[in-house]
Amino acid sequence: MRILIVEDSVLLREGLVRLLEDAGHTVVAALPDATSLDETVDATDPELCILDVRLPPTFVDEGIRAALALRRRLPHLPLLVLSQYVEERYASDLIVAQGSAGPLGYLLKDRVADVSEFIESVQRIAAGSTVLDPEVVAQLLTRRNQDDRMRSLTERERTVLAMIAEGRSNQAIAGTLFLSEASVEKHITAIFQKLGLEPDESGNRRVLAAIAHLSSTGRGGAPAGPTQTGTSR
Amino acid sequence: MTTAPSYDPPPASTAAGPGAEAARTPVRLFLTILELAALGFLGSGVAGLLGGAVGIGIGLSVFGVGLVVLVGLVYALFGIGWFEIARLNGLYGFDLPALRRRPRERPGFGGWLLSLWRQAYNGRMWRALANFAIACALGSLVLRLMTWFGWSAVTAFAPLFTGTDMDTGWGTRYPSAWAPLVGGAGAAAAVVGIIGIALLHRVISRGIVATPDRNLDLSEQVRTTTAQRAGAVRAADVERTRIERDLHDGVQPRLVSVGMTLGMAQQKIDTDPEAAKALIAEAHTSTKAAITELRQLARGIHASVLDDRGLDAALSALAGRSPVPVVLDVRLDGRCSRDAEAAVYFAIAESLTNAAKHSRASECRVVVRVRDGGTLWARVEDNGVGGAAVVPGGGLDGIGNRALAAGGTIRLDSPVGGPTSLEVSVPCAS
Numbered sequence: 001m002r003i004l005i006v007e008d009s010v011l012l013r014e015g016l017v018r019l020l021e022d023a024g025h026t027v028v029a030a031l032p033d034a035t036s037l038d039e040t041v042d043a044t045d046p047e048l049c050i051l052d053v054r055l056p057p058t059f060v061d062e063g064i065r066a067a068l069a070l071r072r073r074l075p076h077l078p079l080l081v082l083s084q085y086v087e088e089r090y091a092s093d094l095i096v097a098q099g100s101a102g103p104l105g106y107l108l109k110d111r112v113a114d115v116s117e118f119i120e121s122v123q124r125i126a127a128g129s130t131v132l133d134p135e136v137v138a139q140l141l142t143r144r145n146q147d148d149r150m151r152s153l154t155e156r157e158r159t160v161l162a163m164i165a166e167g168r169s170n171q172a173i174a175g176t177l178f179l180s181e182a183s184v185e186k187h188i189t190a191i192f193q194k195l196g197l198e199p200d201e202s203g204n205r206r207v208l209a210a211i212a213h214l215s216s217t218g219r220g221g222a223p224a225g226p227t228q229t230g231t232s233r
Numbered sequence: 234m235t236t237a238p239s240y241d242p243p244p245a246s247t248a249a250g251p252g253a254e255a256a257r258t259p260v261r262l263f264l265t266i267l268e269l270a271a272l273g274f275l276g277s278g279v280a281g282l283l284g285g286a287v288g289i290g291i292g293l294s295v296f297g298v299g300l301v302v303l304v305g306l307v308y309a310l311f312g313i314g315w316f317e318i319a320r321l322n323g324l325y326g327f328d329l330p331a332l333r334r335r336p337r338e339r340p341g342f343g344g345w346l347l348s349l350w351r352q353a354y355n356g357r358m359w360r361a362l363a364n365f366a367i368a369c370a371l372g373s374l375v376l377r378l379m380t381w382f383g384w385s386a387v388t389a390f391a392p393l394f395t396g397t398d399m400d401t402g403w404g405t406r407y408p409s410a411w412a413p414l415v416g417g418a419g420a421a422a423a424v425v426g427i428i429g430i431a432l433l434h435r436v437i438s439r440g441i442v443a444t445p446d447r448n449l450d451l452s453e454q455v456r457t458t459t460a461q462r463a464g465a466v467r468a469a470d471v472e473r474t475r476i477e478r479d480l481h482d483g484v485q486p487r488l489v490s491v492g493m494t495l496g497m498a499q500q501k502i503d504t505d506p507e508a509a510k511a512l513i514a515e516a517h518t519s520t521k522a523a524i525t526e527l528r529q530l531a532r533g534i535h536a537s538v539l540d541d542r543g544l545d546a547a548l549s550a551l552a553g554r555s556p557v558p559v560v561l562d563v564r565l566d567g568r569c570s571r572d573a574e575a576a577v578y579f580a581i582a583e584s585l586t587n588a589a590k591h592s593r594a595s596e597c598r599v600v601v602r603v604r605d606g607g608t609l610w611a612r613v614e615d616n617g618v619g620g621a622a623v624v625p626g627g628g629l630d631g632i633g634n635r636a637l638a639a640g641g642t643i644r645l646d647s648p649v650g651g652p653t654s655l656e657v658s659v660p661c662a663s
Contacts, residue, residue: 060541085528087538088553089546110524113517139553146560 001126004046005030006037006063007082008055016050016112023119032056034066041070046077048126052109053083053090064090068097078125080105082112088139091132105131105167124167131167140165152194160187264324265431269372270379276369283309307353314361318442321364325435327443332358357442364441371430371437378430382423389416457640464637471631472534479530487523491516529554536578544574544601544609551582555597556589557615563601569609569661576639577601577611580632580657584613587628592617592653607661608641612654619651632657 003025007013010032017027028044031037033056041049049070055062067079071094079102081094091106105125111133112118121131132140141162144150153161156177163173170188174181191197286306293299315332322329334352352358391412407415498512532550539547545563552559568574581599588594594617601611622645623629629645632655636643641659 054537060537085532085536085538085550087542087546088549089538089542108528110521110528113521113524135550135553139549142552142559143549143561146562 001025001123002028002045002047003050003122004028004041004044004048005050006032006034006055006066007050007052008032008059009052012052012109012112019112019115019118020122023115025122034062037066037070038073041074041077048078048080048122050080050082050122053081061090064093067094071097071102074102076102078103078105078128080107080122080125080131082107082109084109086133086136086139088136088143091136091140095130103128103130106136107131107133108135121167129167132165134162134166137162137165149195153191157187157191157194160184161191164188164191261324262428262431265434266375266427268320268324269368269375269431269434271372272365272369273372273374273376276366276372279313280366280369304349307349310362311352311358313365314355314358317361317365317368318357321438321442325438325443327439329443332361360441364438367437367441368434371434375427375430378423378426382420382427385416385419385423387416389413389420391416461638461640464634468631468634468638471626471634474626475631476530476534479526483526484523484530487519487526491519491523494519533582539574539578540571543568544578547574547578548581548599548601551578551585552599555585557585557592557594557597559585559597559599561599561601563599565601565603569603569659572639573609573641573659573661576635576641576659577609577657579635580643580655581611581613583628583632584655587621588613588615588617588653591621592619592651594618594652603661604658608658609661610656610658612656614654615652617651617653618649619647619653620649621645621647621653629655 003020005013005016005020005027007016007030013030013032017030020027028046029040031040034051049067051063051067053061053063055066063081063083067081070077070079079094081090081104083090083106086106086108094104094106103125105121107118107121111121125131141150141158150158159177160173163176168176170181170184173179174184177184179187283306286302286309290299290303290306293302311332311334318329318332321327322331332355334348389412392409494512494516498509498516501512502509536547536550538550543565545565548561548563552561581601585597585599588597592615594615597613597615599611599613601609604610621629623633629643633643636657636659639659641657643658644656645653646655647653
């Protein structure tokens with residue numbers, strides 16, 4: 001796979017290059033900041049773009065802004081945003097901006113240390129999944145917990161929802177929770193019903209969009225009306 | 234200036250609004266006259282006593298007894314000044330700060346004498362005293378006019394009981410038929426005079442006592458700023474100590490152990506590859522834990538999302554990470570100053586940490602609002618066992634100092650048996 005990296009720390013950048021090339025991928029470019037990102041993307045035509053959130057010159061959210069700009073310009077380019085800290089608000093921005101167009105990843109930098117899992121996440125994102133860090137999923141769910149639709153979920157359904165949002169397959173969820181795949185599917189159907197979503201194959205991104213949507217319709221005792229996610233493709 | 238009020242602002246910023254004034258004018262006028270009359274009655278006595286005290290004090294100062302009298306005099310003057318300001322506040326609703334005794338700046342007898350000396354120099358006290366003296370003088374005038382009013386009233390009804398010519402009091406006489414006219418005019422003049430004096434008293438009082446005292450304002454500001462700075466310094470100190478401890482007790486030993494484990498793995502890799510593998514796996518796990526610890530430590534020092542997206546966004550990570558489930562109820566329109574947001578963020582973070590560590594709570598609730606007058610306000614409640622107390626250098630002390638540094642306050646309510654609630658209020662634009 002052809003991968004482009006934007007990471008300001010030399011150590012991490014070189015580490016990522018080594019790790020990805022070791023796993024058989026090609027790093028087409030490794031940039032220290034996002035200033036020449038557009039030209040480089042056009043010139044190298046990557047299949048996946050890995051961006052750090054904090055980049056020069058201000059080290060605040062350049063990576064998020066670069067990702068949003070890239071998403072607008074090339075909606076189907078898979079993006080993986082790495083961050084020192086994961087913030088629900090950044091994730092919401094990315095999810096809302098993408099609708100359900102392109103695959104997206106948002107992970108803690110720490111996850112790189114689990115090499116095989118990280119490589120697997122990279123491959124899943126490139127293949128079209130959306131992968132969110134468990135920490136950001138926890139934040140997203142905490143912020144939506146006061147929504148009536150979220151409250152109607154059972155504890156087990158909530159766990160399943162969190163795992164869907166992290167981008168795990170039904171099979172993986174079944175394995176982790178010691179359930180049969182059929183009962184996982186039953187839970188998913190219930191979740192989709194309660195959140196007002198139409199069940200379909202691409203559950204992962206639709207669930208994320210719904211979670212992000214709950215936030216935009218107000219926090220605290222949010223209206224319990226039907227969701228208007230408008231994310232069906 | 235489209236938002237300028239249509240009426241002229243009152244001359245003294247501390248005076249009551251024009252609306253309240255209009256409503257209560259007749260009552261207030263009556264009260265003023267009564268008070269002036271009372272002061273006119275007592276004033277000369279008080280002045281005599283004070284004058285006597287000054288004379289005796291100075292006269293006997295060589296014997297030491299006089300000094301005691303002079304000290305008493307300072308206290309008496311302070312008392313009168315305090316009374317005068319309280320009286321004006323009560324009468325006119327001036328809302329002046331009460332006269333306060335000088336805080337003792339140095340310990341011991343010398344410090345007491347110094348504060349007494351400073352007290353004797355207090356400009357506000359002397360202005361209140363001047364106003365008191367003037368009020369007494371005006372009061373005695375009021376008393377005279379009242380007497381005049383009485384005589385005029387009697388004169389007006391003179392024809393009823395006497396037929397002889399009347400004495401003007403200045404050696405001339407006039408026919409008793411004119412008496413009602415003379416008496417009525419006299420009484421009217423007395424009433425006008427009394428009311429005039431009462432109004433004059435208000436104008437004088439406002440001019441003397443109720444003008445904003447620049448020095449006072451400045452010294453008040455200095456006091457506040459000093460307290461804020463002290464809070465900031467203490468907070469930074471506590472914070473530094475905590476960071477040092479966290480690094481020293483947490484991350485550093487972990488990295489040392491990683492180093493040791495890898496060293497052992499290196500020794501064993503040829504002789505016992507399986508054991509080496511296990512050691513490397515152990516080092517890997519330990520490294521990841523160190524990374525997590527370091528990340529949380531760093532985010533605790535400064536949450537960059539706080540600057541970037543504001544308090545509401547920054548609270549997500551706190552709530553998401555808290556081992557005790559957190560219900561966030563945040564309603565904020567717009568942003569507050571960096572200091573205010575940081576102080577409130579810190580208070581919430583620390584409270585949630587405390588709740589997780591000590592309270593044995595099963596739920597926390599965080600409410601954040603901007604309250605009237607632009608105050609950023611937050612309350613963190615848990616349903617735990619309570620009994621939290623502020624310990625110097627502890628977490629709650631840190632919260633208090635951070636809030637103080639941002640010009641705010643905290644309120645802790647944590648009875649033994651629970652629940653605990655902590656409120657923090659910080660000026661939004663500090």
